[in-house]
Amino acid sequence: MALPMNEKLLDETGWLLLQELQQNARLSYSELGQRVGLSSPAVADRMRKMEEAGIITGYRTEINLGKLGLPMMAIIRLGSFAGQSCNSVAAQVGQIPEVLECYRVTGSDSVIAKVVAGSVEHLGKVVDQLSLYGLPTTSLVISKGRESRLITHEIVKCVE
Structure with a gap:
């Protein structure tokens, strides 16, 4: 509203x-x-x-990550943090340079990160870093199904 x-x-x-x-x-x-x-x-x-x-x-500004040498994108879900709060994990994960976005979520996962990498080896190192905070599940992004949606009045009216 x-x-x-x-x-x-x-x-x-x-x-x-x-x-x-x-x-x-x-x-x-x-x-x-x-x-x-x-x-x-x-x-x-x-x-x-x-x-x-x-x-x-x-x-x-929208940036072509492939032109910068970062052609790989992955979504990495983290679950089960041993003795760490979700907020703390999300904050620490968000400090990793390859992490473009980081969300604290509900459900079986607690944190979801969108990451970029220059190669499979580079992605492996990022996954290794993330595994310090919880069990990682990695999904490679093959293509973008949709560009970012414009936020319009019609969307907001749906919640009013």
Whole structure:
């Protein structure tokens, strides 16, 4: 459910701004304004307010990991930590450079990590590091089934 303050920021124009930014965060205020029907200063003001409200938390660049020598991606699930809390394990796992994302989850696994590696040997070393925190189960990513989904007003309306 949206907070009352956010309802004003997330009117139809606010959602259009978010949609455009999710597709291309490098658009200028002028280009964004043309796309959503606002002036450049109005776009800048809206974006500043959404940042201050914590709705926009950052701007990102997509990187082709293969071009950087990291063609392998894996999802590694960790379960059964001997005497360690899930929060502690997730924090420690998140410090490993090859770990792109790390989640504390419910179910038979306690932590799930998305990792990258340059080779099978490199991945083996990462798995060995992770095994210090729990029993690892590794799944290699063969292909990405879907690009990241845009967060739209329709998705949020489903929970209202």
